[in-house]
Amino acid sequence: MNHEDEAGTSRQAFPRARAAIAALAALLSAPGVAGAAGAPSPRTIELWPEGAPGARGRSAEDRPAVTTYLPSPEASTGAGILVIPGGGFTRRCEDHEGVLAAEWLRAHGVAAFLLRYRVVPIATVKDSLEDVHRGLRYLRAHAREWGVSPERLGAMGFSAGATLAAHLSLRPRPANPDAADPVERVPSGPRFVVLAYGDANQANPGVRGLAAQGLSPEEAAQMFAPTAAEIAVAPPAFLFCTAEDASHVRGMADLYARLTGAGRQAEAHFFAFGEHGVGFALGDPILGQWPSLLLSWMRTNGLLTDETRVALRGNVTLDGQPLPRGSVVLTPLAGPAAPAVIGYVFGSGEPPGEFAVPAERGPIPGRYRVEVRQDAVRWSSNARDPVLRKMQQKLRGSGSLEKADLEEWVAWARSRDFSPSIENQRVYARRRPADKDEIVVEIRPGGENRLALEVMSR
Numbered sequence: 004m005n006h007e008d009e010a011g012t013s014r015q016a017f018p019r020a021r022a023a024i025a026a027l028a029a030l031l032s033a034p035g036v037a038g039a040a041g042a043p044s045p046r047t048i049e050l051w052p053e054g055a056p057g058a059r060g061r062s063a064e065d066r067p068a069v070t071t072y073l074p075s076p077e078a079s080t081g082a083g084i085l086v087i088p089g090g091g092f093t094r095r096c097e098d099h100e101g102v103l104a105a106e107w108l109r110a111h112g113v114a115a116f117l118l119r120y121r122v123v124p125i126a127t128v129k130d131s132l133e134d135v136h137r138g139l140r141y142l143r144a145h146a147r148e149w150g151v152s153p154e155r156l157g158a159m160g161f162s163a164g165a166t167l168a169a170h171l172s173l174r175p176r177p178a179n180p181d182a183a184d185p186v187e188r189v190p191s192g193p194r195f196v197v198l199a200y201g202d203a204n205q206a207n208p209g210v211r212g213l214a215a216q217g218l219s220p221e222e223a224a225q226m227f228a229p230t231a232a233e234i235a236v237a238p239p240a241f242l243f244c245t246a247e248d249a250s251h252v253r254g255m256a257d258l259y260a261r262l263t264g265a266g267r268q269a270e271a272h273f274f275a276f277g278e279h280g281v282g283f284a285l286g287d288p289i290l291g292q293w294p295s296l297l298l299s300w301m302r303t304n305g306l307l308t309d310e311t312r313v314a315l316r317g318n319v320t321l322d323g324q325p326l327p328r329g330s331v332v333l334t335p336l337a338g339p340a341a342p343a344v345i346g347y348v349f350g351s352g353e354p355p356g357e358f359a360v361p362a363e364r365g366p367i368p369g370r371y372r373v374e375v376r377q378d379a380v381r382w383s384s385n386a387r388d389p390v391l392r393k394m395q396q397k398l399r400g401s402g403s404l405e406k407a408d409l410e411e412w413v414a415w416a417r418s419r420d421f422s423p424s425i426e427n428q429r430v431y432a433r434r435r436p437a438d439k440d441e442i443v444v445e446i447r448p449g450g451e452n453r454l455a456l457e458v459m460s461r
Contacts, residue, residue, distance in 0.1 A: 041075040042109060047119075050137045055121070057130055064125050067134040069141065072105040072115040073149055080112040080307040080340045083151035085138050085193070089162025089201060089280070092131065092216070093123050099282035100161040100199075104294075107283055111298055112307070112340065114151050116142055120167070127217025128226075135167045136176050136191040143189045155306050157195040157238075162251075162280060165201030169258075170226060172196035172240070173233040195239045195306060197297060198258075200251045200279055234261050239268040241300050243293045245277035270300050303364070307340040310367035313446065315360040317454030319348055319375055321431070322461075325356025326375065328382040329428075331456065333371040336443070341367050351386040366446045373442040375431040375458050381424035390415040431458040 050067045058065040069085070086108075088100035095101070097117065105115035120134035121127075139158060146153040160168030175192025182188050218226070229237075242259055244252040252273055262269040277290045284290035305312055315333075319326040326348045335341030344366045346358030353359055360366075385391055394412055397404055404412075432441050434457060446452050 041077070043071070043073045043075075046071045048141075050134065050141050055130075056133065057126065058121075059125065062125075063119070064121065066119075067121060067137065068119040069116040069138055070105075070119070071149065072109045072117065074109045074112050074114060076150060078112045079114065079150050081150065081152045081309060082112075082155045082301065082306050083114040083116065083142060083146065083149070083157070084108055084197070085135075085142055085156070085158045085168075086115050086117045087120070087135060087138075087158060087160035087164035087168050088117070089160070089164040090122065092128055092163045095119065095122060095164075096161070096280070096282075100164065100280075103285060104159070104161075104283050107285065107294055113298075113301070114149055123216050129217035129222070131167060132170060135171050137186070139171060139191045139193055140176075140186050140189055143191075144186045152309055153189070155194055155309070157197065157306070158193040159197035159199070160201065161199045161282065162201040165198040166226065168193075168196050169198055169229070172238050173229045174225070193238060195241070195301075195304070196237075197241045198243070198255065199282075200244045200248050200255070229258075229261075231265070234265045234267065237262055237265075237267045239304055240270075241297055242269065242271040242273075243297075244271075245274045245279075245281075245290070247276050248279040251279060268304070272296055302340065302342050305342055305363075305367070308342075308367055310341070310369075311448065312342070312362050312365045312367055313449065314362040314451040315344065315346065315365045315446070315454070316451060317346065317358055317456060318354075318356045319358070319456045319458070320356060321375070321377060321458055323457075325350075325354075326377060327355070328379040329375065329377040331358055331454075332374040332376060333366055333444070334374070335366070335369060335371055337367075337369040341369060344371070349384055350382065351384040366452075368446050368448040371444055371446060372432075373444055373454075373456065375442075375456060377425070377429040377431070379424050381420065429460070431460070433458075435459045436461060 047068050047070045050069065055065065055067050073079070086101060086105050088095045088097050090096045090100075097119075101117045105117050108115040116138070118135065118138045120138070121130045135158075139156065142151070142156055143153045146156060158168040158171050160166070171191065172193050175190055178190045179187045240259075240262055242255050244255045246252055255271070256273065259269055259271040272293055274290055274293075277284070277287075281287070281290055283294045285294075301307055317331065319329070319331060321327075328350065329348050331346040331348065333344040333346075335343060342364075344360055344364070346360045348356060348358050350356070390412055394404060394408060397408060433439075434442060436459070442456070442458075444454060
């Protein structure tokens, strides 16, 4: 279902509901009235107080703005997101793709800024793009006033709003240090982008036609065809869609493939079922998981803290021997903003029992609770299999194996034990089972931290 087709059976109830919401909003926006849990009440700020460029009228729809949804200072992570609702470029779905998303974000410590951008036919999509770039610039110019880091500002768009967000991230505008307007002195590029069921490759012909409003043929083509050069410098991206939303998921899958193919950081979650336009799908036991996946992705990427991450290396011994195969899980004790970290012990690239985590995925300074997880008792990586490596070298050289080679390989494979070696994953949260205290480590700032973990099964 496209946004431009959305209509509920309770259409007659909308005016009454809107009136009630407006009255409540007026009460909450009164001076001195705070929002839930001590958070400031939403506040709407015009992006061009003296009038937007190209505006044809003086209604609210001619005056682009952002509405602030700020967490309490105690709960704030310092991250901020420009929320761009969809609506087929002819309306904005500011409820389920705006207010509900913004309130969820601020409840989790992320400042949200709901964008009121101009739509067709009041304006053109070219005006919408101007509003989006201005919105991110405005947030960056005023970020410190809201307790937000200018370097941790992202954009999140739904459907047509995702097309605008993709354009913002792939074609950011540079700062103009000589501009008279201080907002124009900062760049418009987001640090990260979140695209929900819509992207730079939307396939809906009707939407494409609307998106071309006010654009030259070249500009219209750019809306849906990012170049390799643009993909090569794209910021980290999080994508959400459903296979049922076929006209959008194809374009998003293509964009994901292009991003990862270019070595860019991207994560995608494509669910099997779900109509177009579900928003955050709050209350849906399946689709409603995607906001939490987004928050986990932000935490993993260090977007919820200003602390510098460090590289981590270590080794694990179990009962005095290198851990055959498993992982080391570090859970931060400093709070939910710090990233959780996992180091895998595979015995492939690293020596047996060793693990390594690069700085971009490493911990921040502070205390972490440690769990050692054992996945096998008997394990040997293919990378260290002497006969397999010998055969691979011969295949790379001559392209084929002799009869004697195959016989050697078969005999070796038959001599090995591939049967299960463990009844279930084993977890060691203490150095010894009888210990009272869990394993806790202190991560130091700067350089590389190294851990030597010794655990006993009995």
